Amino acid sequence: MIESSQATPPRTAQAAHGDLLLEMTGISKRFPGVLALNDVDFDLRAGEVHVLFGENGAGKSTLINIIAGAFAPDAGEFKFRGRSLVRLRPHAARIMGISPVFQEFSLVPELTVEENLFLGRELGAAGFLNHAAMRAKARSVIGELGFDILPDQKVGELSRAHQQMVEIAKAFLTEVRLLILDEPTASLTEAETQNLFALVNRLKSAGVGIIYVSHRIQEFQKIGDRITVLRDGRKITTVKSGDVSESELVELMTGRKVGVLFPSIAHRPTEKLLEVDDVTLADGMARNVSFYVRAGEITGIAGLVGCGKSEIVRAVYGLEAVAAGTIRVRGEKMAVRPTPIEMLRHGVCYFPSDRVAEGLALGRPVRENASMAALDLPTFSQMRVLRRASERRAIQAIIHKLKLRPPQIERTVGKLSGGNRQKVLLSRGMTRDISVFLFDEPTVGIDVGAKIEVYELMKSLVAEGAAIVLVSSELPEVMNLSNRLYVMHRSQIVAELSGTDINETEILSHFFRERRFEDGPAPASSAMAT
Amino acid sequence: MMTKSMDHGGAAANAALDKFYRLYAAIGFLPIILLGLILVFAIFVPHFLVLPNVLNVLRSSSYLVILAVGQMLVLMVGGFDLSVGAVVALTSVSSALVMAGLKAQIPDHPALIVLAGVLAGLGCGFLVGLVNGLCVAFMSVSPFMVTLGTASIATGSALLLTNGIPVYGMPVGYVDGFGRGLWFKLPSAVYLAIAIVAVVFLLQNFTRMGRYIVAIGGNLQAAVVSGVPTRFYLVTAYVLCSVFASLSGLALTAQIGSGQAAINSQLTLESIAAAVIAGVSLKGGVGRVEMVALGALFLLILTNAMDLLTIDPRIQTIFLGVIVVLAVALDELSTRRTKRV
Numbered sequence: 001m002i003e004s005s006q007a008t009p010p011r012t013a014q015a016a017h018g019d020l021l022l023e024m025t026g027i028s029k030r031f032p033g034v035l036a037l038n039d040v041d042f043d044l045r046a047g048e049v050h051v052l053f054g055e056n057g058a059g060k061s062t063l064i065n066i067i068a069g070a071f072a073p074d075a076g077e078f079k080f081r082g083r084s085l086v087r088l089r090p091h092a093a094r095i096m097g098i099s100p101v102f103q104e105f106s107l108v109p110e111l112t113v114e115e116n117l118f119l120g121r122e123l124g125a126a127g128f129l130n131h132a133a134m135r136a137k138a139r140s141v142i143g144e145l146g147f148d149i150l151p152d153q154k155v156g157e158l159s160r161a162h163q164q165m166v167e168i169a170k171a172f173l174t175e176v177r178l179l180i181l182d183e184p185t186a187s188l189t190e191a192e193t194q195n196l197f198a199l200v201n202r203l204k205s206a207g208v209g210i211i212y213v214s215h216r217i218q219e220f221q222k223i224g225d226r227i228t229v230l231r232d233g234r235k236i237t238t239v240k241s242g243d244v245s246e247s248e249l250v251e252l253m254t255g256r257k258v259g260v261l262f263p264s265i266a267h268r269p270t271e272k273l274l275e276v277d278d279v280t281l282a283d284g285m286a287r288n289v290s291f292y293v294r295a296g297e298i299t300g301i302a303g304l305v306g307c308g309k310s311e312i313v314r315a316v317y318g319l320e321a322v323a324a325g326t327i328r329v330r331g332e333k334m335a336v337r338p339t340p341i342e343m344l345r346h347g348v349c350y351f352p353s354d355r356v357a358e359g360l361a362l363g364r365p366v367r368e369n370a371s372m373a374a375l376d377l378p379t380f381s382q383m384r385v386l387r388r389a390s391e392r393r394a395i396q397a398i399i400h401k402l403k404l405r406p407p408q409i410e411r412t413v414g415k416l417s418g419g420n421r422q423k424v425l426l427s428r429g430m431t432r433d434i435s436v437f438l439f440d441e442p443t444v445g446i447d448v449g450a451k452i453e454v455y456e457l458m459k460s461l462v463a464e465g466a467a468i469v470l471v472s473s474e475l476p477e478v479m480n481l482s483n484r485l486y487v488m489h490r491s492q493i494v495a496e497l498s499g500t501d502i503n504e505t506e507i508l509s510h511f512f513r514e515r516r517f518e519d520g521p522a523p524a525s526s527a528m529a530t
Numbered sequence: 531m532m533t534k535s536m537d538h539g540g541a542a543a544n545a546a547l548d549k550f551y552r553l554y555a556a557i558g559f560l561p562i563i564l565l566g567l568i569l570v571f572a573i574f575v576p577h578f579l580v581l582p583n584v585l586n587v588l589r590s591s592s593y594l595v596i597l598a599v600g601q602m603l604v605l606m607v608g609g610f611d612l613s614v615g616a617v618v619a620l621t622s623v624s625s626a627l628v629m630a631g632l633k634a635q636i637p638d639h640p641a642l643i644v645l646a647g648v649l650a651g652l653g654c655g656f657l658v659g660l661v662n663g664l665c666v667a668f669m670s671v672s673p674f675m676v677t678l679g680t681a682s683i684a685t686g687s688a689l690l691l692t693n694g695i696p697v698y699g700m701p702v703g704y705v706d707g708f709g710r711g712l713w714f715k716l717p718s719a720v721y722l723a724i725a726i727v728a729v730v731f732l733l734q735n736f737t738r739m740g741r742y743i744v745a746i747g748g749n750l751q752a753a754v755v756s757g758v759p760t761r762f763y764l765v766t767a768y769v770l771c772s773v774f775a776s777l778s779g780l781a782l783t784a785q786i787g788s789g790q791a792a793i794n795s796q797l798t799l800e801s802i803a804a805a806v807i808a809g810v811s812l813k814g815g816v817g818r819v820e821m822v823a824l825g826a827l828f829l830l831i832l833t834n835a836m837d838l839l840t841i842d843p844r845i846q847t848i849f850l851g852v853i854v855v856l857a858v859a860l861d862e863l864s865t866r867r868t869k870r871v
Contacts, residue, residue: 068755070754070755089757090754090755090756090757091756091757092757094757100755102755105752106749106751106752106755106756107749107752108744108745108748108749108752108753108815109748109749109815110744110747110748110815110816111741111744111745111748115741115744116752119741119745119752119753119756119758120753120756120757120758121756121757122738122741124738127737127738127739128736128737128738129736129737129738129741170756
């Protein structure tokens with residue numbers, strides 16, 4: 001990669017430092033069923049990095065989408081450089097110098113890098129394209145940023161880190177006044193991250209205002225000037241970076257003392273219930289992965305977006321194709337390609353992260369959703385005929401235990417909140433004799449109260465001797481709940497941590513490992529058990 | 531299976547495979563298979579490579595080329611159009627009715643009669659395409675249901691207008707000069723098809739619209755946040771598809787010499803088949819017009835050879851179905867093959 005600090009700064013609009021660039025007051029936005037933003041104030045000065053911090057579902061992405069013109073706010077005032085904006089469209093926002101870099105890439109895999117950069121603002125006249133001019137401009141922008149991507153590469157064939165670079169380059173095609181970076185380092189290496197920070201600093205001195213969305217406290221405390229904390233759609237506070245400690249920030253984010261949020265779980269590991277040995281997936285999302293899960297403990301798997309941590313547990317449950325390796329449940333070898341029903345019968349259940357797409361039938365009642373994975377059991381059917389009364393009794397008891405509110409089993413799941421939906425999903429694990437729980441991002445999009453209940457449920461499951469696998473992108477969650485923690489990086493497990501080794505610095509050091517480590521042995525301090 | 535081949539030190543084999551796939555991506559199997567097919571039929575099928583038959587194949591494939599090119603545009607934006615066959619029928623009936631009606635009133639102005647008839651036909655296509663496009667773009671209705679519905683409306687209207695009886699009485703010049711005419715020794719429809727393929731080729735490779743169509747089908751959300759007027763281009767794709775279907779219907783009607791409500795029930799399926807054979811992805815974002823033209827030619831050559839070999843048309847229908855299912859399955863398999871990084 002070209003040393004970027006040597007390059008000339010990208011073209012930016014000149015603005016005096018400290019000028020108020022963006023001013024938002026009383027912004028509210030409602031989506032069907034949720035108030036995503038509730039009377040939020042936010043402002044940004046030229047030459048400032050303003051961090052947006054909050055849990056998933058706190059309203060960060062709704063806010064940046066409003067600023068980028070993708071959503072219109074339902075209420076509130078939105079001023080950019082002193083001008084009041086109404087009915088802002090993404091295109092108009094870009095012309096005004098508002099450049100968003102989204103985490104969910106706004107890239108078309110079928111188009112090349114250059115075609116993606118210019119999408120929506122192609123050069124040319126009368127509808128015809130000027131290929132030469134676009135190629136030259138694309139080269140110069142990529143060169144200025146110091147990225148090692150070629151304009152004629154197809155975006156669908158690039159790695160996630162390179163796609164991230166295309167996404168960032170896209171923001172620099174026009175004059176930038178306000179840059180939105182949404183988790184920009186989520187798939188970058190340490191060196192690439194340093195390059196990005198150098199770039200951010202150059203932009204700051206050029207008077208660009210930057211909104212920086214991140215989960216990584218240590219990272220944004222280095223680069224941010226102010227931090228605004230959002231929780232459940234409300235602005236909690238805006239603080240100066242450096243004025244608050246890490247644990248204070250976590251408390252602000254969750255609204256709970258760290259000790260209250262995460263229950264103390266007494267892990268009493270006994271026998272190995274699930275053993276994954278040298279498993280490689282057909283699509284290469286996980287390679288030579290080995291881990292084991294014991295009864296009576298929570299085993300965490302942490303890693304960046306796209307590192308394969310979700311795919312590996314899905315593969316265990318038979319949802320991703322396995323190319324090689326063995327999976328054992330209670331020592332019994334499973335088929336090379338297990339099926340969900342087989343795994344359920346062996347007491348393994350998977351709880352998907354995307355509850356709407358994969359977990360629940362939204363139009364059907366709680367009862368049917370809860371019993372869906374157990375209809376083959378005698379409680380629910382005999383000779384393939386459903387036993388509805390027995391089903392009602394069984395599900396009612398489970399729902400009561402899970403504290404679903406209101407505890408009505410005939411309500412359609414679509415009418416429930418995120419937290420209640422998660423409970424319905426979890427109830428599926430109670431309908432049959434499950435001893436291995438595979439949780440994939442179990443607290444995405446649910447409020448703090450529901451989170452605590454999910455954690456409490458995990459605690460009671462572990463106490464009863466279940467084995468839990470917790471796959472999560474929320475670092476505090478995996479850190480505080482896991483007895484042992486595996487770290488995945490680029491499709492491989494790079495570390496197994498336990499005890500005091502489970503801390504943010506240690507985990508992040510594995511997130512950020514360089515590519516050259518990839519094929520080498522893991523560092524001695526955290527060598528794999530196998 | 532990928533790791534296994536690497537274990538056996540198959541780096542060279544992998545490189546060769548890579549090269550093969552790149553070549554496949556650049557030209558595809560289709561031109562090669564097409565050439566092979568022509569060669570085999572020329573040797574084994576009597577009367578295949580004689581001038582009247584070649585002209586016949588070219589003419590009938592032209593109608594399908596025009597239809598399939600439109601279908602490709604809609605497939606590329608991630609939809610599909612089940613109403614093209616019905617649009618052909620409605621165009622046929624309405625243009626013939628207008629011409630026949632005007633012939634009684636202004637028999638001395640054949641040019642005017644033809645113009646009015648053509649406009650009536652194209653108007654029907656435009657209208658159906660507009661309804662399809664608006665419903666898909668603004669009401670987010672599934673393209674499947676919308677176009678199935680408009681297909682039923684168009685077919686019903688065509689039958690109602692004619693009671694199912696063929697409409698005669700189009701100007702002789704239109705039928706003999708355009709429909710059945712040879713221009714510079716080639717059927718007129720061939721020129722129409724070439725013109726449409728050329729226009730769409732320019733559109734795809736040199737204009738904003740071509741790129742936006744890929745973007746909409748490739749990642750709609752990305753297109754929206756990039757400021758692409760997605761709804762406009764969605765509607766445009768559906769309108770172009772229907773208007774192309776109308777053009778095809780006009781040429782076909784002129785060749786038959788009468789407006790018919792039951793013109794060819796297989797056209798919709800054939801148009802989708804031609805596009806899919808040519809590598810157009812049903813998931814959107816992928817498609818090349820020159821390949822689609824070859825896809826249509828491929829289907830027609832097959833049909834023609836089966837005709838010459840006097841294979842039962844009912845068996846041909848089954849065969850068409852098998853080809854469609856195979857092509858779609860291959861499309862699915864090839865996308866699954868692509869490695870994720």
